[in-house]
Amino acid sequence: MKCFPSLPLLVLVGILLLPASHLRAPSEAEGNVAGLESHKQTDASESSRLVARHVALQHQLAQQAPAGHYIVVDTARNRLSIIRRQEVLLTALASTGSGTILNDPDRPGTRWIFDTPRGEFTIQSKLTNPIWVKPDWAFLEEGLGIPTDAEHRLEPGVLGDYALGFGKGYFIHGTLYARLLGQNVTHGCIRLNDDDLQRVYQLSKVGTTVMIF
Amino acid sequence: MVLAALTWATPPSTSGPASQTGNQARDPEGLREANRVLEEEIRLAAHPQIYLLLNLPDRSIVIKGRGIELRRLPISAWQAIEERAMVGVFRLRARPQVARPKATPLDDPAQDPIELKDMPVAYELLFDPTLAVTVAPPFQDRPWLWAMGLMRDSWTKTVSWIRSTAAPDENASSPCLRLTLSVEAAQSLAWSVTDGMPLVIRRTTPQ
Numbered sequence: 112m113k114c115f116p117s118l119p120l121l122v123l124v125g126i127l128l129l130p131a132s133h134l135r136a137p138s139e140a141e142g143n144v145a146g147l148e149s150h151k152q153t154d155a156s157e158s159s160r161l162v163a164r165h166v167a168l169q170h171q172l173a174q175q176a177p178a179g180h181y182i183v184v185d186t187a188r189n190r191l192s193i194i195r196r197q198e199v200l201l202t203a204l205a206s207t208g209s210g211t212i213l214n215d216p217d218r219p220g221t222r223w224i225f226d227t228p229r230g231e232f233t234i235q236s237k238l239t240n241p242i243w244v245k246p247d248w249a250f251l252e253e254g255l256g257i258p259t260d261a262e263h264r265l266e267p268g269v270l271g272d273y274a275l276g277f278g279k280g281y282f283i284h285g286t287l288y289a290r291l292l293g294q295n296v297t298h299g300c301i302r303l304n305d306d307d308l309q310r311v312y313q314l315s316k317v318g319t320t321v322m323i324f
Numbered sequence: 325m326v327l328a329a330l331t332w333a334t335p336p337s338t339s340g341p342a343s344q345t346g347n348q349a350r351d352p353e354g355l356r357e358a359n360r361v362l363e364e365e366i367r368l369a370a371h372p373q374i375y376l377l378l379n380l381p382d383r384s385i386v387i388k389g390r391g392i393e394l395r396r397l398p399i400s401a402w403q404a405i406e407e408r409a410m411v412g413v414f415r416l417r418a419r420p421q422v423a424r425p426k427a428t429p430l431d432d433p434a435q436d437p438i439e440l441k442d443m444p445v446a447y448e449l450l451f452d453p454t455l456a457v458t459v460a461p462p463f464q465d466r467p468w469l470w471a472m473g474l475m476r477d478s479w480t481k482t483v484s485w486i487r488s489t490a491a492p493d494e495n496a497s498s499p500c501l502r503l504t505l506s507v508e509a510a511q512s513l514a515w516s517v518t519d520g521m522p523l524v525i526r527r528t529t530p531q
Contacts, residue, residue: 161355168362172391175369187515210438213427231372254429295437322389
C-alpha cells in the first residue's frame, strides 16, 4: 500500500536543498556549466516538442466533434439543447424517461423499463403529423387487452406536429401534457412543447447527432 | 518535531489548488500526462459513446461525447491509492443500484418517477481493469454518509492490503479513489453513468 508524501515535507526538503544548489553552482568546472547549458537546451526542445504535440492532439480531438448541428439531452435536468460548434442555438425544457418498471401480468418475466436511452444516436427519421403506433405496454397501462389488429394501435394527434426518430422506437416529439415538461415522466421518448419541437425539426436533419446523458 | 507536526496536520493527498493545472501544463511531466489523456480521449471520441474524464489536477469530473464537454461536476476533495496505476481506459461494471418504482395499470405515470433526488449520494463504482471509486458527500452535508464512505474506503484499503500481503507478486496494487462530491454532484454522477461506460483519469503525479 502506498503512503502519500506530505506536501509540507516536500516543500521543506525543497527549501533546504535550494540554497545548497545555488552555492554549489559557481564552484563547478566550466565543462559542467556547459553541460548544464546543453541540458537546458535539451529540456527546452523537449518542452517545445511536447507543447507542439499537445496542440496537435487538441486539434485532433476537436475534429471528432460533429461538423454541423448536434442535439444534447440532459435527462437528469430534462433539458434539450441544439448546439453548433460552441454556439447554443436552442435550450428547451423537455420530459424524459420515468425510470419506472411495468410488468406484463400475462407474460411473467416480460417487463418494460421506461428509461430514455443514454449514449450517442443519430436522427433516423423526420415525420410530420406523426401517428402513434401504440406498443403493448400502452394498452397494459390503460388496463386494456392487447389488440391483434394493427389498426387498433394507431392513435393520431398525441405526438404533436413532428416526430424525430433516433432509433429503437424512440422519438423526440410533442406532448399533450406540457405542464409535465421538466419532469421525468415519459416511457423513454423525449417530449417538447410545440414551439421548441418545431425549432428542433427545422434545425435537424437525418443524420444529426443526438447525445443523451 | 515541527516537521512531524506539519506532516501529521496536513490532510494526506488532498489535491492541490485549481491553479495547479496551469503549472502542470507548463512542466514536461504535466504535458506528458495531458498528452497521454488526449491520446486516450481521441480513441474514445472516435466512437459513438459518452465517456467520463476524471481530471484530478482540475478537481473535476467531465461527462463527454466526441470530445465535447457535456457536463462538468466539481470534486470537493479526493484521495488516491496507486495513482500511478490509473492509466488506460477503465470501464464501469455496473451503475449504482436505484429502487425503481413499479408502474401499475391505470396509474398516472407522473406520480412516482425516478428523479435526480432519488439517486444515491454515497456509493462505490467498480471498474475494469480493477479500480474502485468511492463517492461520499462532504462531512458537513451528510456526516453519517461521510462516515460510512470512510468505513467503506477503509475496508477496500484493508482488503487490498491483505491481498497484497498474501500474494505480493499478484496484482499487489489495486488503485482506489475516494471522491468527496457535493450531494448534487454525487447524484448527478450516479444518474449519468451507465454500465460499461469508459473512464479516463488525468493524474497529478505521473510516474
